[in-house]
Amino acid sequence: MNKLLPLLVFSVLLLIPAGAQNAFAQDSPDPSSMPPGAQPETTGDSTLTTSFTHVGNVAVATSTVAISNNVNFAGNFNLVIPAGSTVIQALMYTNSWTGGTATATVNAVNLGVPTTTTDPGLLNHITFRWDATAANPVNGLNPFTSVIGGGGSEPVYATLVVVYSNPANPNQQVIINDGTEILQNAGSTSVFNGVKAGAGTLEIVIGSGDAGSGSEEIRFNGVTLAGPGNIYNSGLGAFADAFQFPVPLVAGANSVDVITGPDVIVWPVTILTAPASIVGGEFLPIDSTALILAGLQSSAIWMLPVLAGAAGVGAFYIKTRMNKE
Numbered sequence: 001m002n003k004l005l006p007l008l009v010f011s012v013l014l015l016i017p018a019g020a021q022n023a024f025a026q027d028s029p030d031p032s033s034m035p036p037g038a039q040p041e042t043t044g045d046s047t048l049t050t051s052f053t054h055v056g057n058v059a060v061a062t063s064t065v066a067i068s069n070n071v072n073f074a075g076n077f078n079l080v081i082p083a084g085s086t087v088i089q090a091l092m093y094t095n096s097w098t099g100g101t102a103t104a105t106v107n108a109v110n111l112g113v114p115t116t117t118t119d120p121g122l123l124n125h126i127t128f129r130w131d132a133t134a135a136n137p138v139n140g141l142n143p144f145t146s147v148i149g150g151g152g153s154e155p156v157y158a159t160l161v162v163v164y165s166n167p168a169n170p171n172q173q174v175i176i177n178d179g180t181e182i183l184q185n186a187g188s189t190s191v192f193n194g195v196k197a198g199a200g201t202l203e204i205v206i207g208s209g210d211a212g213s214g215s216e217e218i219r220f221n222g223v224t225l226a227g228p229g230n231i232y233n234s235g236l237g238a239f240a241d242a243f244q245f246p247v248p249l250v251a252g253a254n255s256v257d258v259i260t261g262p263d264v265i266v267w268p269v270t271i272l273t274a275p276a277s278i279v280g281g282e283f284l285p286i287d288s289t290a291l292i293l294a295g296l297q298s299s300a301i302w303m304l305p306v307l308a309g310a311a312g313v314g315a316f317y318i319k320t321r322m323n324k325e
Contacts, residue, residue: 044181044183044186044187044188044189045119046117046119046120046179046180046181046182046188047179047181047188047189047190047191048177048178048179048181048188048190048267048268048269048270049177049178049179049190050175050176050177050192050193051176051177051178051179052089052091052163052174052175052176053173053174053175053176053194054088054089054163054173054174055171055172055173055276055277056165056171056172056276057165057166057167057168057169057170057171057172058088058163058164058165058169058172058173058174059163059164059165059166059169059172059174059273060161060162060163060164060174060203060271060273061079061080061081061137061161061162061164062079062159062160062161062162062203062205062242062271063077063078063079063142063159063160064157064158064159064160064205064236064240064241064242065077065144065157065158065159065236065237065240066156066157066234066236066237066238066239066240067094067146067155067156067157067158067240068156068237068238068239069153069154069155069156069238069239070155071147071148071149071152071153071154071155072145072146072147072148073145073146073147073155073158074143074144074145074146075143075144075158076141076142076143076144077106077137077141077142077144077158077160078140078141078142079137079138079139079140079142079160079162080139081137081138081139081162081164082139082166082168083139084166084167084168085139085164085165085166086164086165086166087133087136087137087162087163087164088133088163088164088165089131089133089162089163090106090131090132090133090135090137090160090161090162090163091129091130091131091132091160091161091162091176091178091269092104092106092111092129092130092132092144092158092159092160092161093127093128093129093130093157093158093159093160093161093178093205093268093269094127094128094146094148094155094157094158094159095125095126095127095128095155095156095157095180095207095266095268096125096126096128096148096152096153096154096155097125097152097153097154097155098124098125098151098152098153098154099124099125099126099150099151099152100126100148100149100150100151100152100153101148101149101150101152102114102126102128102146102147102148102149102152103145103146103147103149104128104130104132104144104145104146104147104158105135105144105145106132106135106137106142106143106144106160107135107136107137107138107142107143107144108143109132109134109135109136111130111131111132111134111135112130112131114128114129114130115128115129115130116128116129117129117178117179117180118180119180119181119182125180125182125266126152126180127178127179127180127266127268129178132160137160137162142160144158144160146158156207156208156238156239156240156266157205157207157236157239157240157268159205159242159268159269161176161269161271163176170275170276171275171276172273172274172275172276173195173273173274173275173276173277174271174272174273175192175195175271175272175273175274176269176271177190177191177192177269177270177271177272178268178269178270179268180266180267180268181258181266181267181268182264182265182266182267183258183259183260183264183265183266183267184260184261184262184263184264184265185215185260185261185262186259186260187217187257187258187259187260188257188258188267189255189256189257190255190256190258190270191253191254191255192253192254192255192256192272192274193252193253194252194277195249195250195251195252195253195254195272195274195277196249196251196274196275196276196277197249197250197251197275198248198249198274198275199246199247199248199249199275200246200247200248200249200254200272200273200274200275201244201245201246201247201272201273202220202225202243202244202245202246202247202256202270202271202272203242203243203244203245203270203271203272203273204218204242204243204244204256204258204267204269204270205240205241205242205243205267205268205269205270206232206240206241206242206243206258206265206266206267207239207240207241207265207266207267207268208232208239208263208264208265208266209231209232209233209234209235209239209240209241209263209265210232210233210234210239210263211230211233211234212230212233213230213232213233213260213261213262213263214228214229214230214261215228215229215259215260215261215262216228216229216230216231216232216259216260216261216263217229217231217257217259218231218243218245218256218257218258218259219256219257219259220245220247220254220255220256220257221247221248221250221254221255222255222257225243225245225247226243226245227259228259231243232260232263232265247272249274249275254272254274256270256272
């Protein structure tokens with residue numbers, strides 16, 4: 001009879017500062033109406049990079065709301081979080097087309113100062129990201145506000161991403177790639193590294209898509225998931241879209257391509273849920289500038305050598321399987 005030692009359930013929060021990137025607002029801009037020196041973004045030069053990775057009995061719940069250029073917006077994020085879950089991390093995102101500042105609340109909790117990223121290829125678009133964990137998001141409706149000031153304008157979406165643990169979840173990882181990528185007549189590729197082969201789920205948020213445009217496509221590892229055609233079409237309202245796809249995963253690096261034609265879009269966040277890279281007898285290497293370990297339970301055999309160097313910090317976990325007859 002085979003007996004698996006109780007799992008070492010953990011959540012690893014891997015924090016890597018997000019790179020500079022960008023977004024859009026409202027309609028696809030007419031180049032003739034842009035300020036002097038402003039150019040449409042025709043290269044994928046601000047690809048989304050991995051900011052957070054969680055591993056363990058984790059999963060993710062997301063909600064995206066179309067803001068429709070409203071600089072003083074109040075609405076609700078609608079989440080599906082199973083009973084018995086514990087929120088590990090929550091992130092709120094929104095944007096401004098012309099720079100400026102932003103404040104936000106979730107469940108009446110002021111989220112404080114956001115992290116910002118830009119894509120220098122087009123005007124002064126900013127993506128704002130807040131840590132909303134303290135707002136303790138719940139299953140169902142979560143009221144939020146978003147206020148853009150300081151000369152900012154034309155926010156088009158608000159997104160809440162919640163990573164939670166639950167004993168009923170399988171051992172898997174949630175990888176969050178984010179930043180700011182504005183595209184027109186161009187494509188961009190974001191890569192998820194350290195993935196285990198198997199079945200996964202990919203989520204993508206797109207802002208500023210206009211109905212009627214074409215030449216739009218989403219690919220995963222070179223395989224088309226949506227399009228070509230008009231797929232960024234304000235499906236959630238003006239001007240926001242959210243996509244979720246089941247995807248087959250290969251071991252190692254897995255890539256997602258977002259492609260658009262004349263329609264200017266912003267790509268702020270994409271999320272991959274995948275089988276955990278830690279199984280019996282395998283190692284999970286993690287390089288990071290900051291490493292937080294949470295949710296460790298006893299009744300497991302584990303080892304944690306810490307390696308310091310230019311690459312950051314490496315952590316390896318070993319889960320041991322015992323076979324008994």
